Amino acid sequence: MEIDLNADLGEGCGSDEALLDLVSSANIACGWHAGGATAMRDCVRWAVQKGVAIGAHPSFHDPENFGRKEMDLPPEEIYAGVLYQLGALAAIAKAEGGRIAHVKPHGALYNQAARTPHIADAIVAAVRDFDSSLLVFGLANSGLVDAAKRAGLGAIEEVFADRGYRADGSLVPRKEPGALLDDEDAVLDRTLSMVREQRVQAVSGEWVPLNAQTICLHGDGEHALAFARRIRGALADAGIGVRAARAA
Secondary structure (H helix, E strand, C coil): EEEEEEEEECCCCCCCHHCCCCCEEEEEEEECCCCCHHHHHHHHHHHHCCCCCCEEEEECCHHCCCCCCCCCHHHHHHHHHHHHHHHHHHHHHHHHHCCCCECCCCHHHHHHHHCCCHHHHHHHHHHHHHCCCCCEEEEEEHHHHHHHHCCEEEEEEEECCCECCCCCCCCCCCCCCCCCCCHHHHHHHHHHHHHHCCCCCEEEEEECEECCEEEECCCCCCCCCHHHHHHHHHHHCHHHHHCCCCCC
């Protein structure tokens, strides 16, 4: 059994290079919610050196709110913004001898795409028109995954071991109780359960089936690096290998 581990990098958290020793896919911020050209280049260079799959992490243009403020934008604006960010990272990746393998939207763009068809379709159209070989990372069972599949793109279903789930499979918003799990032992047990049993327990108690193809390791917490090491170790102890996501 194998699973992809991904982390959001280039966001100024200081652990990027070390996290790249633990993950198989890197989602690199493209400057619109965090990071910038130098951070992008550093992360790409390290990923190339360590053999980690490079992904773009596009966002709404919202550095003031770290890309977590929901926006009501027309599809053509979302399409152009995603294309712009893909182009920036692709140029850096090419210069460093690498290439983009996947796209994972960030923050509010990610969550709105999970439930809003025209946003999901705009993102997917930008990815398809830029490079139809790119994989799209989206919340498991979400509208973004469905949109990518309809467009003929490879869709990778993502799960979050340290985030609360609702019964409909959506994530509990960060401002609500139960959004973030801080018991590391419980999160480790939950990670193994998600991979082995392909389900997660919602905050309301129901079990939600999901297709866990990649697990997000948050790299922005105080103990993120140490906890990422614990998760990687727990997977190894359970006989679960780690490799970059691939299209079915």
